[in-house]
Amino acid sequence: MRVVALVFAAGSADTCHDQTGCGECVNRTVVGVHACYWCEIDQGCHAVGSAVSPCTPGGADDACISLASASKCGHKSADACDAAGSDASKPRQIHLSLGGSGGMRVTWKTRAKVSTVSVMYAEDMSTAVGELATIERSVEYLKSQGGHGYHHVALMSNLRQDTTYQYRIVCDGVTSRVRQFRTESSDHEAASFLVVGDMGYGAAGEAVASRSRIEILKDRTNLTLHVGDISYADDSFLHLHTSCPEEFCYEAVYDNYMEWIENVSDTKPYMVAAGNHESECHSPACLVSSEIKESLRNFSAYNARWAMPSLESGGVANMWYSFNFGPVHFVVVNTETDFPDAPEADYGDGGKIIGLKAGHFAPNGAYRAWLNTDLQEASENRAQRPWIVAFGHRPWVFQNGTSRDHAVEAAHSDLFQKYGVDLYLAGHVHSYHRVSPRSGNPAVPTVVTGGAGCEEFNSDKKSTGEFDVNGTNALWDYRSYNKDTQVGLLEATTTTLKFSAVASSSGEIFDSLVIRKAATESELYV
Numbered sequence: 346m347r348v349v350a351l352v353f354a355a356g357s358a359d360t361c362h363d364q365t366g367c368g369e370c371v372n373r374t375v376v377g378v379h380a381c382y383w384c385e386i387d388q389g390c391h392a393v394g395s396a397v398s399p400c401t402p403g404g405a406d407d408a409c410i411s412l413a414s415a416s417k418c419g420h421k422s423a424d425a426c427d428a429a430g431s432d433a434s435k436p437r438q439i440h441l442s443l444g445g446s447g448g449m450r451v452t453w454k455t456r457a458k459v460s461t462v463s464v465m466y467a468e469d470m471s472t473a474v475g476e477l478a479t480i481e482r483s484v485e486y487l488k489s490q491g492g493h494g495y496h497h498v499a500l501m502s503n504l505r506q507d508t509t510y511q512y513r514i515v516c517d518g519v520t521s522r523v524r525q526f527r528t529e530s531s532d533h534e535a536a537s538f539l540v541v542g543d544m545g546y547g548a549a550g551e552a553v554a555s556r557s558r559i560e561i562l563k564d565r566t567n568l569t570l571h572v573g574d575i576s577y578a579d580d581s582f583l584h585l586h587t588s589c590p591e592e593f594c595y596e597a598v599y600d601n602y603m604e605w606i607e608n609v610s611d612t613k614p615y616m617v618a619a620g621n622h623e624s625e626c627h628s629p630a631c632l633v634s635s636e637i638k639e640s641l642r643n644f645s646a647y648n649a650r651w652a653m654p655s656l657e658s659g660g661v662a663n664m665w666y667s668f669n670f671g672p673v674h675f676v677v678v679n680t681e682t683d684f685p686d687a688p689e690a691d692y693g694d695g696g697k698i699i700g701l702k703a704g705h706f707a708p709n710g711a712y713r714a715w716l717n718t719d720l721q722e723a724s725e726n727r728a729q730r731p732w733i734v735a736f737g738h739r740p741w742v743f744q745n746g747t748s749r750d751h752a753v754e755a756a757h758s759d760l761f762q763k764y765g766v767d768l769y770l771a772g773h774v775h776s777y778h779r780v781s782p783r784s785g786n787p788a789v790p791t792v793v794t795g796g797a798g799c800e801e802f803n804s805d806k807k808s809t810g811e812f813d814v815n816g817t818n819a820l821w822d823y824r825s826y827n828k829d830t831q832v833g834l835l836e837a838t839t840t841t842l843k844f845s846a847v848a849s850s851s852g853e854i855f856d857s858l859v860i861r862k863a864a865t866e867s868e869l870y871v
Contacts, residue, residue: 382411387491404597438603440610445657536671540833542772573620573738576602625693
């Protein structure tokens with residue numbers, strides 16, 4: 346069936362490509378058969394069966410219009426063309442991030458290039474026109490196949506503490522619905538954080554249970570911490586029951602993930618760390634196209650789609666930065682690049698053989714120098730923010746205290762201990778591990794929360810076997826678990842820091858770590 350479609354497409358390609366409008370495109374016939382579809386993303390007309398459009402993957406069906414019976418487009422009526430222009434300019438995938446003191450960034454995507462963008466915000470948009478946010482950038486990082494959309498960032502500033510704000514986005518006259526967020530409390534006494542790591546998209550990404558659990562937990566939290574590996578767009582070719590093994594699905598999967606989490610990320614900040622799956626695209630469809638793989642190398646999609654407070658904290662892009670919230674100073678570390686023997690120091694996740702050049706976001710030594718300065722300042726500011734919590738992608742200890750990723754450890758561990766980091770949150774390992782130092786062990790308590798569900802979760806589980814282990818040895822109290830996917834809840838007061846591991850399917854809290862400021866040793870609950 347696919348061979349027939351491609352042969353038909355070859356004969357129809359020129360005929361379709363010549364059509365410049367949506368209506369002309371979808372009504373075009375070849376020998377009496379509708380042969381074309383309109384793609385809202387690149388605003389182009391393509392032959393059904395064509396493999397050169399951003400609307401080709403199954404995950405992009407809602408972005409195309411066609412009357413062809415062989416088409417899988419989500420819109421099957423020419424009437425859909427009436428809304429095609431506004432849909433292309435519609436703000437999508439809206440997500441917030443903290444923007445320094447008194448600031449909140451909002452990031453979104455439009456399928457088409459737009460001439461004018463604006464963000465208005467006020468405490469009550471029904472009674473006020475609102476302030477205009479500062480537009481910081483609009484970028485298209487992937488021009489291949491006619492282009493895959495534009496990513497926009499705006500900064501809302503001069504926000505008052507402990508206040509609810511409303512905002513709306515306008516792109517070429519197309520307005521989003523009004524959304525709202527609440528700023529940090531002025532007393533900094535308590536806050537709660539949703540923690541996820543290594544999370545794919547949908548059933549193919551084995552993440553449905555975790556997404557459902559996030560929906561249940563989101564109202565209890567102030568913001569989300571994602572410890573790397575966001576969407577697993579680079580693993581889309583592993584979706585064996587879809588067309589993705591043979592088609593370019595990276596963008597469609599990433600877009601779908603962002604739509605999937607929007608009702609979490611458009612009202613509460615979603616703070617991210619770089620993981621190895623952000624580094625590049627190594628699917629067969631990427632490897633055969635030098636344009637695509639070059640455009641997606643060195644964390645380019647990650648750094649375009651997200652906008653973290655690196656400017657305000659002296660960091661670099663979304664690779665490393667810090668922020669304050671409640672009684673916690675968070676430092677977001679880079680476990681992938683820019684230190685000696687870093688995993689992606691010179692090449693992306695595909696390695697030297699198929700990976701592309703990566704890393705070198707700053708001069709040698711700059712990352713360690715920044716980390717030292719940030720932690721020193723945070724340590725000196727404990728009267729205001731008593732806790733220092735670091736999060737990044739790779740751990741250097743897991744299971745019962747087993748070491749791993751020694752280069753990552755060498756780049757971070759001594760500084761963590763020097764400045765008394767209270768907790769390190771990581772992912773990368775697709776299961777849960779809590780390792781808590783005891784008996785004079787100077788190491789930092791570590792929670793590995795990489796089991797939200799991804800394309801590799803069940804394959805890893807088959808490799809290791811199912812486990813649920815807890816115990817104590819000379820240096821560590823530990824818990825390891827992979828019986829279910831999992832998310833986390835971090836709750837902080839001025840005297841207590843508590844992490845709860847939540848089984849995604851059942852909601853059971855199967856492990857907890859409590860650290861009290863007055864105690865000499867963490868209190869552990871299983």
